[in-house]
Amino acid sequence: MAVYVGVDVGGTNLTAGLVDDRCRILARAGRKTPKDGTLCRAILDLAREVTAAAGARPEEVVRLGIGIPGAVDRARGVVLHTPNIRMENAPVADLIRAEWPVPVALENDAGCAAAGEYLAGAARGHRSAMVVTLGTGVGAGLIVDGALFLGCGGIGPEAGHMVIHPGGRPCNCGRKGCWERYASATGLKQTTREAMLRRPDSLMWELAGSPERVSGKTAFQAARRGDEAGREVVEDYLFHLGLGLANLVNCFHPEVICLGGGVSNEGDDLFLEPLRRMVDAESFNPTRDRTRLVKAALGNDAGIIGAAVPLPGHP
């Protein structure tokens, strides 16, 4: 039996899975992402753990793929730069292979999520598909004709760093007004906090306790219970999310955009349906063949599957 190990390196959590060639996850394991320089050790430990847990032998593992929240050099197996974990020019593939002689593949995490949804999720069967993940930032990966779309430097669409508010909220990347400052879960929480401070009467105070403790759900919960300030936050959030999605449609015109991340689990009435109306109205495509907006299907598994299993025709 040929199996694959997929590892998703998050800014907070490190998760791994043993995946078969039909993209089924046979075993999972996870821990906090170490920030003390022992990431490769942790990856090896998790890889051995999921292999054993699934009852597979290490020699059955034909590929160990790792999704990195940053820029990678695929050919050399080197992590070039990760804003949140602080690795510069780390020869991760060589370090892994020194202990486990298996082909090691590095890929950007947003690319892995796109590959996973394309292999086994909501993007399956589409000629072109974009996966947009709403988390700490906004990640985006694009599949075209069965391959990841990568530009120079091997960088995928960094759509989160598209400025939509000139001079707006400062972003870690150095720009001001990046889309992800408004459309990520982090952006939603900031908008929620700002609304609470303006509206001491809002139900959001009762739901969250204090501005420091808001979640991506606070405003949606309040809006469902008729709170005006909560509804305004949701409207403002969807406006900015939809605006950037329509920008992506007009730039890339993928057959489908799959929305992932915790926020995308809100009910369709308050999330997907208003977004679809907005994106449809603002898309520049006079043909009948228009981008469809759907929910991603695999959740966090997309990153594990996409890291583990190569796209058809790719090593």
Place this chain on the structure above:
Amino acid sequence: MAVYVGVDVGGTNLTAGLVDDRCRILARAGRKTPKDGTLCRAILDLAREVTAAAGARPEEVVRLGIGIPGAVDRARGVVLHTPNIRMENAPVADLIRAEWPVPVALENDAGCAAAGEYLAGAARGHRSAMVVTLGTGVGAGLIVDGALFLGCGGIGPEAGHMVIHPGGRPCNCGRKGCWERYASATGLKQTTREAMLRRPDSLMWELAGSPERVSGKTAFQAARRGDEAGREVVEDYLFHLGLGLANLVNCFHPEVICLGGGVSNEGDDLFLEPLRRMVDAESFNPTRDRTRLVKAALGNDAGIIGAAVPLPGHP
């Protein structure tokens, strides 16, 4: 001798050229774009004119390519929609072939400009290249691996319709705050007019005569002569142009972006150099392999050459 006819259908001008297989234009002709339903007749007249002018025989023409400012169905040779000329579902290829039995190829005009620069201009030799044309609107075409990048509906990157100012200047497309409302020659003229009305002391009044008669050069001329209001218009224009270019870099990471259109002929000190500094500072690419910003090389010829000559490996 195998020759090609290339026709560039502009909102104002219709131009044609006879092009050889080394992308040299052997003869040119042009007239105003007819808006009375006689476009195919005018295209045939110009095609015959340039063929005769170059001393070629009609049977030597192996392909007649037409760049359309709108959406086309390439397989059926139908113009689906053009915002500025008002054609809906026009079977242009069939109408041409009824009088001149030659393969007729329709392409979007921004795609033709990109193909032309890729075949014979500033994008030559690049694996991926974007051509951004600053005219009435902002056109963008992308070449990846020797082919035009097209999304669903056969639509290329409609980057001009990326909103960068939520709720900003209304656009013909229905959105508000589209990039082209600020970064096109039209946008520059509007910004110039607005500044003149605020600043009756500006040199721009002397240069243009009245706000209705400003050109894309007015503010640049005033800035060169030390006019503060003119300098502010140029700064504001470059800020918005650079912001959108950095957005495109972050989304597509092409090896090169070629800037075309009349505005791009301003001197490097007031145009290309400040743009390069801004785009370089705002690009999200931690590798050494970064997008380069250059001027397009072929001017209006790019659209004729790109319409005429097929990309290598394409019919």
